Amino acid sequence: MESTAPHRNEFVQALATGLGVLRAFTPERPALTLTDAAEAAGISRASARRMLLTLVHLGYAVQAGRTFELTPKVLELGHGYWTGRSRSEVLRPVLTRASQRLGQSCSAGILDGAHLMYIARVHTERILRVNLDVGTRLPAFNTSMGRVLLAGLEDAAVRRVLEGSPRTPRTELTRTGLDELLGEVARVREQGYAVVAGELDRNLASVAVPVRDQDGRVAVALNTALSTAPGQLGAEFSAEALEAAVAEAVPVLQEAAQDAEAALALAH
Template sequence: MEDHAVEGVDAGIGRNEFVRSLATGLSVLESFTPLEPRLTVSEVAQRSGVSRATARRMLLTLDSLGYAHSDGRHFELTPKVLGLGRGYWSGRGWHELLRPWVDSLSASVGESCSAAILAEDDVMYVCRVHTRRIMRIDLGLGTRLPAFATSMGRVLLAGLEGQELGRRLERMDRPQLTEHTLTDPARLAEEVTRAREAGHAVVDEELELGLRSVAVPVHDAEGRTVLALNTSMSAGREPLQESVGRVLPALKASAASVEELVHSLGREVDRLVLPTAS
């Protein structure tokens, strides 16, 4: 089998300027997809249009450099590959970065899903995939909601250090949004501490009647809580624990994937563009 993955690609540049081995390596990398993350040498050769021997050399090279690993039969890319896009993501928006993962999460649980950061005493929505409207207000990029009464807010507040949590809860406005809303700083501190220990937060009809949400944190390479992912649903469709059990595994899996990307960005994550309220 002749390698033909890059035939015709170099027509616009000089023969001595086109690096065929680089083009072949990129074709090998592009063989892997979220739906097919683990491939054999033969599968990579078929998808990239190169010989099996070439595919094997490329994969072994990626393996030796830490961009892939193998169980002896299948190859799989490692999070190190995400670092290749660091320059691209620097200065770009959270929404662009997170949309594929939030899309996938929403599809897997069949609910609206969001990502938010902590902005003073609020959560700010930086990515959202909407399936059906269950809130009175329309949530868009840049929308801010009170952190104390939201599941994402509580996992983000759980990332505060030392006495900062207590000080933050004492000084922030804590309106009684529904009959279920917790407003007492001490009780809120208990809920945030529980969220920190459990690795997720659940808010049931505290922000709005009929609305339930479950959220998990996303940490950077230094362990800072930089982001929260959540799933929201109608409170009356099923018992609370059924809701949590149904969506929490997918939330945690998505958070783990997003963490790999955030880790690859390092401190560049602090430069991601924030959305404006829509």
């Protein structure tokens, strides 16, 4: 493979120094003096001063007395990277982190009419796994992500979607009654997450949470599989085991949803 390391005459030291100064700013140290910046970037005070004043001139930093702080304009530097990525690409690292923490597959989906459509999915390395991939469409009424997405709609819109859906039962546990489903969607909206156990498949359960756009509307749902017996997809779900699995998964998914909201906001 051809090396990507630049030749000495192609390396721009001034650019590298400037980036080093930018990286010196952290959440723990949002305001830096010349000495702080020089020490963090490993350069002289004179070099740090030139770099910082250049950032001020370009609008990427402001000076207040002896200290310097970055401005929101620095977000423009990553704009090309974020806007060049699809929503699925943006969400995949978020799902990967959640999957690693939970030891379960994690997915993201959007509402497509009366259906849930998978737009990103991270599998665990299990011998048995559910065959769901990007592009898969499932009924929204009997899936955890579908109910979370329905909960993001107005009541009248939820009713229209459910009335227009066949609502064919997949198992003896599938809830199909209109009033019952409207009540369940309202409960999901109130509690902030949806749990579906045995309604899509008798031996499968999942929990989902919403991801909101910058206007506060539910745009995407994230979910994870639930297992009452570690490493066993086909376990029967007792109420106690299901409650424990939900209690473990919901905080992780809610944290992932916050990460997803931040990442998607940057992508736009």
